[in-house]
Amino acid sequence: QAAGLASGAAEPPLLPDNEPDGETAELPPGIAEVVGTPEEPGKLEVETQPESQSTPPPEPQAAQPHGPKGYVVLAIGLPGSGKTTWFKRRGVTPLSSDMLRTILFDDITEQRYQGLVFSTLRSLLRARLIAKMPWNYVDATNLSPHERRQWIKMARSFGYEVHAVFFDVPLEVCLERNRRRERTVNDEVMQKLADRLRPPNFKEGFSKITVVRVKNPGLETPLNAPQ
Template sequence: MTSLIRRKKQQIILAVGLPGSGKSTYFRKRGIQPLSSDTMRRWLLDDETDQSQQHHVFAALRYLLELRLRLGRKTNYVDATNLTRQDRRHYFQMAKHHDCELRAIFFDVPLATCQRRNRRRQRRVPDEVMERMARQLAPPTRAEGFTRITIVRK
């Protein structure tokens, strides 16, 4: 008799949300250490607020994610705003290449709440930038290709 072993697929889990929506706090409270664009900026540029080298920051993040997938890591979290379909396209390509699930955690938090939290931070995003980002935000959808979407409204 042969036994069927059901292997759990690898997963990429993207945070999607405005600055101040609670993405990093969500991961920290759950003891999750995601691949983080802020951490990449700190490592590469010695300043997590430095937006001057976005291409390099995200190339490094995607490289580490690719390496984790090759090494067989089952669950892979990405902490970045991931606001638009364009921002998320690389992750869909990776998920397809590695035959893994792509999930989203959507932080559906009002702009005013995000701005209030942002004002209490040391590293502040200017209000006009937050407003522009809110206009760009495209919530993740199943039609886009996510296998599961968790919505956080805190």
Template sequence: MTPQDDAAPQELVVMVGLQGSGKSSWVAAHLAGTHVVVSKDHWPNARHREARQQRVVAALLAEGASVVVDNTSPSPAERAPLIATAAAAGVPVRAVFLDVPLETCRARNEAREGRDRVPLVGLYSAAGQLTPPSTAEGFGEVQVVRG
């Protein structure tokens, strides 16, 4: 069920970045073959998406899968439950922070169509909350990708 390579150690990766920063593209290029991708965007109409995501991540980690959570995750408060889930499973957790200027994200977002385009208020709200991840939060590693 998991695409993880048996030789690679299990981990949880938490993506951090604004809408339009390139998180999903980065995941597709670097982790899609080795990690199960989980995103609240997979359940756009579900109630309690946060709780559902936590249950799915916990179950996948319990099965031995490596998981990547592909959300904006702009604040330490939003990342804390994922870090706690990884710690409870005894799995290392790292953050990948796409450090992309707001104007670049806005331009990319405006090029999107339909439901893929985020309302500007959502983009600016996330930008106002965006705090770069740090090892002080509990991440074993923080990888910064500039764009």
């Protein structure tokens, strides 16, 4: 079931116990200084890429009966960091800026109307919150606290809890993956996006942060390597 655009009271867990290539760990030094410390309210998880493509999606978890009205999950990361794959792996169809570009302009690469794309995306999320949809996912880069603020403010105004999934993937890995895509982002633009990227912080209003990293970034196959 497409959980991002369809109804339902359960969410695929952010870190399934039966995922062979995932792991949960304490936040490593350095990142802890950015996203928060154990003394702050909020839940932190760390998982690694790549995930097994042969493992079936995990069983959904039941929503807490006395928890918040629902949840808004924001993906945070560069193009090529694995956001869309992460959602697909969990059987989730998120509200996506790429999806809207295709719907509005018949062109996923259209970049001239960013304001229109994201105002429409926010309107779609607002409609879902008005309809009291329990789980809501947003697939966009969401690089800075400024870009994330409106999502968080809207979600909390409706009584929803906000989760972040931060794709902490090296720029070099994102560049290599980007070059393999049919739709590529210029390397110079990628560098500018990387310069804007700021890890999420519990102080922004997140109640849960999941950090996704590349398990062995040095093992990514180079673009021109023999297969």
